[in-house]
Amino acid sequence: MQAVNPQVSLFQTWEWVSLWWKHLGKGTEARVLCVQDGGETVGIAPLYTRRTAMGKVLRWAGTGISDRLGIIAACGYDHAVAGAVAEWLESQRCADLHQLAEGSAMVRVAEARGWQVVWQEKCPYVLLPETWEAYWGSLSKKTRFNIGYAQRQMTRELGEVHLDTASETELPEAMEALFALHTRRWRQRWLPGGFYHPCVRQFHREWATVAQRNGWLRLHTLRIDGAIRAVLYVFHFGRRAYYYLGGFEPSLARYSMGTVLTAYAIRRAIEEGCVVFDFLRGDEPYKYRWKPQVQWHRRACWAQGTLAWAWRKRVDWETRLWWRLQARLHGKGAS
Known part of the structure; x- marks a missing residue:
């Protein structure tokens, strides 16, 4: 699936993720979901769970140092795999999925199912x-x-x-x-x-x-x-x-x-x-001298029960804080 699906990024490879777990995964517990169709694996969602002050949270393996994450699906199965993963995550207390490409199947499914989906970061890239x-x-x-x-x-x-x-x-x-x-x-x-x-x-x-x-x-x-x-x-x-x-x-x-x-x-x-030179996440001014186009990354969050309201407030606060930091670093606003 990794080899034939052009949507899969370097940060979703086994080589990257396995080393992330080795060096940076302390205190996490793996939750790797496999989606099957007729006994054949058509999708994988490499996740981990970690206990936080607000309870256990599920995130993508590689979160923090990785610039583009999400499901890994066989060609033609992106939407079906995203739907199955979202359905399973909704049976859990909380999921917080970072660095999803705008327009990806996981973003579309999360929005359709009523998740909290926020704009996370700009990602300039150049078509070569x-x-x-x-x-x-x-x-x-x-x-x-x-x-x-x-x-x-x-x-x-x-x-x-x-x-x-x-x-x-x-x-x-x-x-x-x-x-x-x-x-x-x-x-x-x-x-x-x-x-x-x-x-x-x-x-x-x-x-x-x-x-x-x-x-x-x-x-x-x-x-x-x-x-x-x-x-x-x-x-x-x-x-x-x-x-x-x-x-x-x-x-x-x-x-x-x-x-x-x-x-x-x-x-x-x-x-x-x-065919693409990807500057990855970050809105630094120097990237724009190279005539890039811009893609957004999204953050999709799900929480249920008494946790839902608190988690939504936390995500809103973290998003505002991040954009204030960007304005301080680069001398301009989020736009």
Whole structure:
């Protein structure tokens, strides 16, 4: 099902989810639902349950560090599987399903059944043409000039600039550089960043090795005189490139290293046959210079009994808090 259904994301693969359980699943209990038709498995819903202050809650395996989640269904069975999963979840006390793609079967079914479904995050993505030249020509004149100028400025003022993708032997060095550069940049904002916890870093170390072996990892680096100064953590899966996280030296921010390296990552994606470059969740302003389209992610919640009213209020509060945080980080509102 994973291989033939184009709706399945990298974050729903066994490789990703099993490592999530190994490193980040402490205190959870697996609840993997199988949907069958005539004795044949046509759908899977990888869930877990965890006890919270409001009782036991069911969520997707991978929630927290994953950017697109949901059911895994055989082709043609998406709606039927989503309906069966929703029906089972309604027999439980509480379900809280994050990072559902807008328009997905699970969102449509949840809305039709009266669940609380809220707008969670914007996810910009670029539809890629067949050639780099066609895409390059679609960018604004200012963006093209700035990328070329930044490369020339780095060479003139800092030394030899080298853009590359980390090999298997370079992987440990590049991953540690990613952790350090990403964290350093976010701490300037008094925030922890995406690799704040040792368990998260260990997850990504092991995941990167697995993804490299499977041909999914593209860890792009920018080196100045041999030293790594910027890293982009990108995955290729199903003709889609996923830009997961990045990091660059904050003291060199004026050289636009992230922009230069993103252009390199998009070029590599086109050359390798990807048709989408996905910036994943987050409404950061830098994503919009690449002429993206925008998809929303939704959050679908179900609760019953005395828990229902309290859970609805909690979701509303968390949604408002999240958008206020986004406005603080990016200097603009949710729109």
